[in-house]
Amino acid sequence: LAKTTQPISMDSYEGQEVNITCSHNNIATNDYITWYQQFPSQGPRFIIQGYKTKVTNEVASLFIPADRKSSTLSLPRVSLSDTAVYYCLVGDGNDMRFGAGTRLTVKP
Amino acid sequence: EAQVTQNPRYLITVTGKKLTVTCSQNMNHEYMSWYRQDPGLGLRQIYYSMNVEVTDKGDVPEGYKVSRKEKRNFPLILESPSPNQTSLYFCASSLFGPDSDTQYFGPGTRLTVL
Numbered sequence: 001l002a003k004t005t006q007p008i009s010m011d012s013y014e015g016q017e018v019n020i021t022c023s024h025n026n027i028a029t030n031d032y033i034t035w036y037q038q039f040p041s042q043g044p045r046f047i048i049q050g051y052k053t054k055v056t057n058e059v060a061s062l063f064i065p066a067d068r069k070s071s072t073l074s075l076p077r078v079s080l081s082d083t084a085v086y087y088c089l090v091g092d093g094n095d096m097r098f099g100a101g102t103r104l105t106v107k108p
Numbered sequence: 109e110a111q112v113t114q115n116p117r118y119l120i121t122v123t124g125k126k127l128t129v130t131c132s133q134n135m136n137h138e139y140m141s142w143y144r145q146d147p148g149l150g151l152r153q154i155y156y157s158m159n160v161e162v163t164d165k166g167d168v169p170e171g172y173k174v175s176r177k178e179k180r181n182f183p184l185i186l187e188s189p190s191p192n193q194t195s196l197y198f199c200a201s202s203l204f205g206p207d208s209d210t211q212y213f214g215p216g217t218r219l220t221v222l
Binding site for chain 2: 034036041042043044045046091097098099100101
């Protein structure tokens with residue numbers, strides 16, 4: 001089972017770009033990389049998913065290097081409402097494990 | 109509207125009194141799962157189900173039971189709740205499986221066992 005490692009916390013200011021990196025050295029060939037966002041007392045919400053290279057949607061970009069041993073979630077121009085915990089998940093069959101996540105605090 | 113619903117949202121009970129937390133999804137998803145979330149421990153998977161009548165243990169299954177008699181419902185059963193099961197519980201579903209599919213999470217059930 002691929003284990004993920006993320007920074008425990010990060011601070012940023014409104015309008016800045018935030019990059020959160022996740023390492024997953026034991027990622028398997030068939031694994032996808034998925035990021036979720038969670039606000040207090042709410043269920044996690046899907047942000048983005050990728051397999052390799054770069055994926056972009058309306059809220060974020062996901063960069064995955066060729067060896068796939070890490071991934072970087074990029075949030076452009078964050079606002080106060082982006083303050084949340086961000087989880088990186090790497091699939092291994094059906095047993096998905098959330099790590100402790102990265103607590104992002106966006107300051108005015 | 110596509111959604112995962114859980115009931116009840118809040119529950120206070122006493123040790124040993126059997127309870128059931130219901131989970132229902134309206135997206136015809138095959139995969140459903142239950143998580144518990146505790147401070148400092150993140151989200152931990154309790155049980156998951158690949159399809160009707162197919163269930164399997166996650167990381168922390170002790171003290172819990174589940175059933176999947178129909179596709180849309182996946183109830184979590186605590187036969188004899190104990191205080192260490194006080195937690196925030198989330199149900200989730202995805203079309204086939206979480207490693208290549210988006211998981212949709214319910215709003216959570218906050219359980220307190222006295």
